[in-house]
Amino acid sequence: MRQLPRYSLSTLTAAALLLAVALGAGPAEAEKADRLKPMNVTFDQGGQTDVANNRTEMNGNVVMTQGTMVLRAEKADIRETPDGYYQAYANGTSAKQVTFRQARDAPGEFIEGSADQLEYDTRADTVRFVGNARVRHMRGTLVAHEVTGATIIYDKRTEVFALEGGNSSPNPGGRSRLVLMPRAASAPEAPASSASAVPLQPSLTLQPRKPS
Known part of the structure; x- marks a missing residue:
């Protein structure tokens, strides 16, 4: 995978730091056990493997999984690095973008995103969403935070997002x-407690007031 481009601090620092705080970076990362699990890929149409260059191309409804991580694309190119890591380049179509989803260590929370193209680097543990990019931090079925831009780079180890604007x-x-x-707005609504619905009871201590 090509080296991620360098952006100026004025472009990225504020958004990246803000999102690090918003996602609670530190105690809850992207599912850490996923990186130790095998990568599985299925696809509908043809593909080819270049053994000499450790490169495989796949076409048609490509589904890549690694633990809780699920990546879906129309076309994918996966390369193995000399030190045994994988770099995946995925492309969608004009009607169907590439999608990505992975659980966080926090129970019931996950990161999901979509873009025209996606680059997944298991060595750097980063996901790069390119073109009409949208990434969400979900708590159950509720959206906690959402970022959109031309390019979004998600560092899964630190849970920091770097955003870039542009024509796409x-x-x-x-x-x-x-x-x-707000956290209250994105938290699952607690069921009403039956103990709070206590019927009114007549008072036994009040006495009728005598006329003056």
Whole structure:
């Protein structure tokens, strides 16, 4: 996989630091056990393997899984590095983007995203969403935070997102966008307690008031 480009601090630092705090980076990372599990890939159409260069190409409804991580694309190119890591380049279509989903260590939480193209590097433990990119931090079925832009780079170890605007951003004017939901709004609604629904009882201590 090509080296990730360097961006100026003025472009990325504020958004990256803000998201690190918003996602609670530190105690809850992307599922750490996933990186130790085998990678499985299925696809519908043809493909080819270049043994000499440790490279495999697949086409048609490609589904790549590694533990809780699930990547879906129309076409994927996977390369093995000399030190045994994998670099995957995935492409979608105009009608169907590449999608990514992975659980966090926090129970019931996960990261999901989509883009025109996606680059997944198991050595750096990063996911690069390229073109009309959208990434969400989910708590169950509720959106806790959402980022959109032309390019989003997700560091799974630190859970920091770097955003870049541009012509392929889904937002007007090529801008990046960050939405932070209050924790109360993104938390599952607690069921009503039956103990709180106590019927009113007549008082036995009040006496009728005598006329003056």
